[in-house]
Amino acid sequence: xxxxxxxxxxxxxxxxxxxxxxxxxxxxxxxxxxxxxxxxxxxxxxxxxxxxxxxxxxxxxxxxxxxxxxxxxxxxxxxxxxxxxxxxxxxxxxxxxxxxxxxxxxxxxxxxxxxxxxxxxxxxxxxxxxxxxxxxxxxxxxxxxxxxxxxxxxxxxxxxxxxxxxxxxxxxxxxxxxxxxxxxxxxxxxxxxxxxxxxxxxxxxxxxxxxxxxxxxxxxxxxxxxxxxxxxxxxxxxxxxxxxxxxxxxxxxxxxxxxxxxxxxxxxxxxxxxxxxxxxxxxxxxxxxxxxxxxx
Numbered sequence: 001x002x003x004x005x006x007x008x009x010x011x012x013x014x015x016x017x018x019x020x021x022x023x024x025x026x027x028x029x030x031x032x033x034x035x036x037x038x039x040x041x042x043x044x045x046x047x048x049x050x051x052x053x054x055x056x057x058x059x060x061x062x063x064x065x066x067x068x069x070x071x072x073x074x075x076x077x078x079x080x081x082x083x084x085x086x087x088x089x090x091x092x093x094x095x096x097x098x099x100x101x102x103x104x105x106x107x108x109x110x111x112x113x114x115x116x117x118x119x120x121x122x123x124x125x126x127x128x129x130x131x132x133x134x135x136x137x138x139x140x141x142x143x144x145x146x147x148x149x150x151x152x153x154x155x156x157x158x159x160x161x162x163x164x165x166x167x168x169x170x171x172x173x174x175x176x177x178x179x180x181x182x183x184x185x186x187x188x189x190x191x192x193x194x195x196x197x198x199x200x201x202x203x204x205x206x207x208x209x210x211x212x213x214x215x216x217x218x219x220x221x222x223x224x225x226x227x228x229x230x231x232x233x234x235x236x237x238x239x240x241x242x243x244x245x246x247x248x249x250x251x252x253x254x255x256x257x258x259x260x261x262x263x264x265x266x267x268x269x270x271x272x273x274x275x276x277x278x279x280x281x282x283x284x285x286x287x288x289x290x291x292x293x294x295x296x
Contacts, residue, residue: 047187091180091224092126092136094263098254099139104217122218125174125202127161128182129153136178145174162194166201173204173219180224181261189235189279189292193244196221197295200248203268216267217253223264228289230262235292237282244293248272 043066050059121143124136129146132155137144147159161182167173177199186192203219230236241264242252249272254265277295 049187052188090134091261091263092134092178092222094224094256095176095178095222095265096135096139098265099217102217102253122176123174123204124176124178126178126180128180128185129156132156162191162198164202170204174202175204175218176220176222177202178222180222181226183223183293184225184229184291189294190296192293193277193295196244196293197248200268200271205268217265219268220253221250221264221266221268223266225262225264227257227260227262229291231257232283232288233291234281234283234285234288235279235290240277240280240282241293244277244295246272247275247277247295 043062047059047062047066050056050062121141124142124144126136126144126146127148129148130152132144132146132153136142146153146156147161147164148156149158149160151158179195179199183192183195186195199221203221205219206216230238230241238255245252245266248268249270250266250268252264253267254263256263275295277293279292279294
């Protein structure tokens, strides 16, 4: 019998956080913030590639470059600044807007028109949370759990989502999971697929009828990616992403494309077909990136 490989943790291949740049982020301009984030992502990809190739010397060299660039801590600080109101950030504002549009949640109210068990709290798991002071946290009656690999706030739990214990009951599961600019940080295409597959184990299905289920929003996955990951990749198009999500049991409810990001809200309705979705060349051209998601 073949032994099933254990999914890699998110921290696999990531250099340790450094903490000698605590005050630098305060003076970062918008351009410097974007440059720092782009450089960090580029170095992370190179570091992961070196590890896959077994080139430990190269990986150590790139780790030093990541540290010189400020490490994960400065990257997180830059990301928080980039998501601040003054920079027009906070992707959860889009999620809040969609929930209100669909009547899932009305501002100032804790009842949901599509929530059968109305006396139960709506539970949210925010993976890769940078700050608890965002739009989704302003909604009343929510039970929000925030986790991140390296927490920068006392109310954010330091935890790897891929290491989080699988819920034993519906009470331990969530109605909404947020993966905002998280999947693109995972350096391996197979690990990205495993992350998406793992979210299914954390979402709790309701007890509505088949007819009512078609009009529901939750359980849902809020997925945010840099626009080029989907719009300019050799190996991932919106059609292919939809195929991957459908295979896992998700149906697309909402989508928004901005100049830099693409936002999706997927409703989870079943276990899907769980068929493998391999890497496939979908777009030609030398200017394409190599972002990819693989389901094994």
